[in-house]
Amino acid sequence: MSQGTGGSGSRLLLLTGLLLALGLSPTSSIHVYTHREVHGTVGSHVTLSCSFWSSEWISEDISITWHFQAEGSRDSISIFHYAKGQPYIDDVGSFKERMEWVGNPRRKDGSIVIHNLDYTDNGTFTCDVKNPPDIVGKSSQVTLYVFEKVPTRYGVVLGSIIGGALLLVAVVVALVYLIRYCWLRRQVALQRRLSSMEKGKLQRSAKDASKRSRQAPVLYAMLDHSRSTKAASEKKAKGAPGDSRKDKK
Amino acid sequence: MLLLLLGIIVLHVTVLVLLFVSTIVSQWLVNGGHTADLWQNCTSGNVFHCLTSSTNEWLQSVQAMMILSIIFSVLSLFLFFCQLFTLTKGGRFYVTGVFQILAGLCVMSGAAIFTVRHTDWHQASENTSYGFAYILAWLAFPLALASGIVYVILRKRE
Numbered sequence: 001m002s003q004g005t006g007g008s009g010s011r012l013l014l015l016t017g018l019l020l021a022l023g024l025s026p027t028s029s030i031h032v033y034t035h036r037e038v039h040g041t042v043g044s045h046v047t048l049s050c051s052f053w054s055s056e057w058i059s060e061d062i063s064i065t066w067h068f069q070a071e072g073s074r075d076s077i078s079i080f081h082y083a084k085g086q087p088y089i090d091d092v093g094s095f096k097e098r099m100e101w102v103g104n105p106r107r108k109d110g111s112i113v114i115h116n117l118d119y120t121d122n123g124t125f126t127c128d129v130k131n132p133p134d135i136v137g138k139s140s141q142v143t144l145y146v147f148e149k150v151p152t153r154y155g156v157v158l159g160s161i162i163g164g165a166l167l168l169v170a171v172v173v174a175l176v177y178l179i180r181y182c183w184l185r186r187q188v189a190l191q192r193r194l195s196s197m198e199k200g201k202l203q204r205s206a207k208d209a210s211k212r213s214r215q216a217p218v219l220y221a222m223l224d225h226s227r228s229t230k231a232a233s234e235k236k237a238k239g240a241p242g243d244s245r246k247d248k249k
Numbered sequence: 250m251l252l253l254l255l256g257i258i259v260l261h262v263t264v265l266v267l268l269f270v271s272t273i274v275s276q277w278l279v280n281g282g283h284t285a286d287l288w289q290n291c292t293s294g295n296v297f298h299c300l301t302s303s304t305n306e307w308l309q310s311v312q313a314m315m316i317l318s319i320i321f322s323v324l325s326l327f328l329f330f331c332q333l334f335t336l337t338k339g340g341r342f343y344v345t346g347v348f349q350i351l352a353g354l355c356v357m358s359g360a361a362i363f364t365v366r367h368t369d370w371h372q373a374s375e376n377t378s379y380g381f382a383y384i385l386a387w388l389a390f391p392l393a394l395a396s397g398i399v400y401v402i403l404r405k406r407e
Contacts, residue, residue: 154304161313166320169351173344 030137276380314359346400353393
């Protein structure tokens with residue numbers, strides 16, 4: 001029985017070892033990244049950026065190729081090639097004297113710039129990078145749309161309305177609280193001045209001290225700023241029905 | 250007093266639920282097997298598939314208004330609970346009421362803009378009718394306004 005369990009245990013170990021080996025085996029392929037869509041206006045220039053990731057060191061034999069497939073056409077023509085450290089730009093085709101190489105293979109960047117856009121440039125551009133010995137990988141495609149004028153991107157109107165409204169509300173609320181704070185501070189200063197006046201009167205007549213201290217709150221209420229007394233009386237008048245409304249059961 | 254408080258909270262939550270449902274559900278315009286709303290146009294039938302709506306500026310402003318109304322209503326609920334515990338006796342729930350009224354105004358303007366401009370991005374055919382999400386949006390407007398006014402009138406007891 002001990003032999004049986006030992007046998008099954010070693011089989012399990014072998015299986016897990018195999019699975020780990022499969023999972024951890026490095027996948028060496030080259031990954032190319034471009035935008036999915038690029039928009040440009042007629043007459044302006046546009047940058048077709050292409051970046052790649054390779055598990056090997058960037059060698060001298062690295063090659064970067066750009067192909068172009070016009071909209072509605074089935075042929076894909078080669079318009080740019082970079083090999084052995086030398087860029088080869090299209091000088092006979094439709095991109096003659098309009099293309100510029102702005103990439104740097106050492107920095108894993110293979111971008112090109114197309115100047116003077118035209119409606120015939122609508123189509124799909126494919127960026128392909130090969131870095132020997134790392135040559136297995138997918139190329140990446142970017143579709144160029146040429147417009148008369150760039151349409152508003154989706155969400156610009158949405159974001160601006162929401163942001164603007166929230167900002168406006170925040171500013172109004174801040175202003176209201178600021179005004180209230182200033183007003184309250186003025187009230188506190190007035191109260192202090194009144195109480196000091198009252199203290200002076202108290203010191204002058206010591207006989208009516210007790211009576212006056214009892215009367216002092218009433219005097220405060222009467223000497224207080226006219227605005228606050230009106231508000232206090234209003235509150236007292238409206239307080240009864242308002243309280244009863246909250247009191248309903 | 251507790252019953253009144255509960256009633257007010259239920260009203261507020263009802264407004265919030267109406268706003269959420271009308272913003273998210275895809276039933277503003279109904280036309281046979283097609284439904285359209287703020288975010289996508291869906292077709293049912295043999296195949297059910299949805300496409301995102303157009304990028305028309307008016308549609309985006311309607312989306313913005315609905316989202317703003319939801320934001321203001323949620324903020325108002327949060328502020329109501331804040332003010333319930335921090336307001337002085339006899340004070341009024343001004344901030345809560347103002348935000349709720351703002352939410353009502355936003356949903357009204359959103360629904361109004363949609364009513365006027367929906368032909369811009371959706372070809373009107375014979376049997377296009379308004380769906381229930383559109384009706385819920387219009388329903389949320391007077392309820393939100395009423396809820397906001399109730400907050401402004403209400404006073405806090407101890």
